[in-house]
Amino acid sequence: xxxxxxxxxxxxxxxxxxxxxxxxxxxxxxxxxxxxxxxxxxxxxxxxxxxxxxxxxxxxxxxxxxxxxxxxxxxxxxxxxxxxxxxxxxxxxxxxxxxxxxxxxxxxxxxxxxxxxxxxxxxx
Amino acid sequence: xxxxxxxxxxxxxxxxxxxxxxxxxxxxxxxxxxxxxxxxxxxxxxxxxxxxxxxxxxxxxxxxxxxxxxxxxxxxxxxxxxxxxxxxxxxxxxxxxxxxxxxxxxxxxxxxxxxxxxxxxxxxxxxxxxxxxxxxxxxx
Numbered sequence: 001x002x003x004x005x006x007x008x009x010x011x012x013x014x015x016x017x018x019x020x021x022x023x024x025x026x027x028x029x030x031x032x033x034x035x036x037x038x039x040x041x042x043x044x045x046x047x048x049x050x051x052x053x054x055x056x057x058x059x060x061x062x063x064x065x066x067x068x069x070x071x072x073x074x075x076x077x078x079x080x081x082x083x084x085x086x087x088x089x090x091x092x093x094x095x096x097x098x099x100x101x102x103x104x105x106x107x108x109x110x111x112x113x114x115x116x117x118x119x120x121x122x123x124x
Numbered sequence: 125x126x127x128x129x130x131x132x133x134x135x136x137x138x139x140x141x142x143x144x145x146x147x148x149x150x151x152x153x154x155x156x157x158x159x160x161x162x163x164x165x166x167x168x169x170x171x172x173x174x175x176x177x178x179x180x181x182x183x184x185x186x187x188x189x190x191x192x193x194x195x196x197x198x199x200x201x202x203x204x205x206x207x208x209x210x211x212x213x214x215x216x217x218x219x220x221x222x223x224x225x226x227x228x229x230x231x232x233x234x235x236x237x238x239x240x241x242x243x244x245x246x247x248x249x250x251x252x253x254x255x256x257x258x259x260x261x262x263x264x
Contacts, residue, residue, distance in 0.1 A: 010200075010203060010204065010207075011203070011207050014203065014204040014205075014207035014208045014211065015207050015208070015210065015211040015214075016211065017204070017208050017211060018207065018208035018209060018210060018211020018212040018213075018214070018215060019211040019212070019214055019215035019218065020211075020215065020231065021208070021211070021212045021215060022211065022212035022213065022214065022215020022216040022217075022218070022219065023215035023216070023218050023219045023224050023227060024215075024224060024227065024228055024231060025154075025172050025175075025176075026151075026154050027231060027235060028208065028211075028212075029151050030151065030235065030238065032204060033149075033249065034238060034242075034249075037248065037249040037250070040251075041250070041251055041252045042251075042252050044251050045251065046251060047249050047250050047251050048149070048195075049195055049251075050249060051148070051149030051150060052149055052187075052190045052195045052196065053195075053196060053197055053200065053201060054149065055149040055183050055186070055187065056187055056190065056196050056201045057200075057201045057204035057205050057208060058179075058183070058205075058208065059179075059180065059183055059184060059187060059205075060205040060208070060209060061205060061208040061209050061211075061212050062176050062179050062180060062183075063180060064209045064212055064213070065176050065212050065216070066173065066176040066177055066180060068213075068216060069172075069173040069176065070173075074169055074170075074173050075173040075174075075177065076166075076170045076173065076174065077174075077177065080174060080177060080178075082132060082135060082136070082139075083135070083139045083174070083178055083181075084181055086136050086139035086140045086143055087139060087143045087146075087178050087181035087182040087185075088143075088181050088182070088185045089140060089143070090139065090140040090141070090142065090143020090144040090146070090147060090182055091143045091144075091146060091147035091181065091182035091183060091184065091185035091186040092147065092185045092186060092188075092189065093140075093143075093144050093147060094143065094144040094145065094146060094147020094148040094149075094182070094186055095147045095148075095185070095186030095187070095188075095189040095190060096147075096189060097144065097147070097148060098147070098148050098149055098186070099189075099193070101148075103249075103250070106148060106149070106150060107242060107243075107248070107249050107250075108243065109145070109148065109150050110150040110151075110242060110249070111239045111240070111242040111243035112239070112243075113145070113150050113151055113152070113239075114235050114236075114238055114239035114242060115235070115236055115239030115240065115243070116239075117151070117154065117232075117235050117239075118231075118232045118233065118234070118235030118236035118237075118238075118239060119232070119236060120154060120232070121228045121229065121231055121232025121235065122229055122232035122233060122236065123232075
């Protein structure tokens, strides 16, 4: 695959990931994980890096979506304080666990969550 | 429905588990939205926006670890993020002019298919393993 083809696939997938987040509120990160794992099999050291880099790319996208909710007065942070500390602690624990867990287990958890997200979109 | 403050311990445990999944990089499948709407009594809109804010905290803190371990490809992420932001703005606009109901069903079907492929596909989400270089012969 040429560099131009690779860049085109990255651009189209990232655009689709953003649209999914803006339109459906979910699913963008899943697209990025699948795209990275298809394009970068040769150059990433570890399967876990696909998850890490997809997560990092979705962070600014989520920040913009969050800002848009806030600018419309649709972000209710009144009682979020109780959630903020568990979010940080859980996030750090998850990041640490990612370095320790076998990638095949992370893949399985990911697959279950992807199927669950799909079922949720289909039926709920 | 009880208020958010009525079950602080349960709320904290749920938040910890969901943040752990988020920190693992596998996402949470909207579990927080379900928790906030069905257990904590939030409206769907409030739950969705809080879910986004929650992800910023949980994934953001995990990301600091990965940055320290130099696992992040900044140039690749910059491209994906900038294009993704344009997509998100466009997606938000699309949500106003079209009914996302049908798109949601189609994408849901794709996700189920992708998830099953990831679960059963032998080469899904894996890196190519190359044999390590032959150890130099030090006996000479």
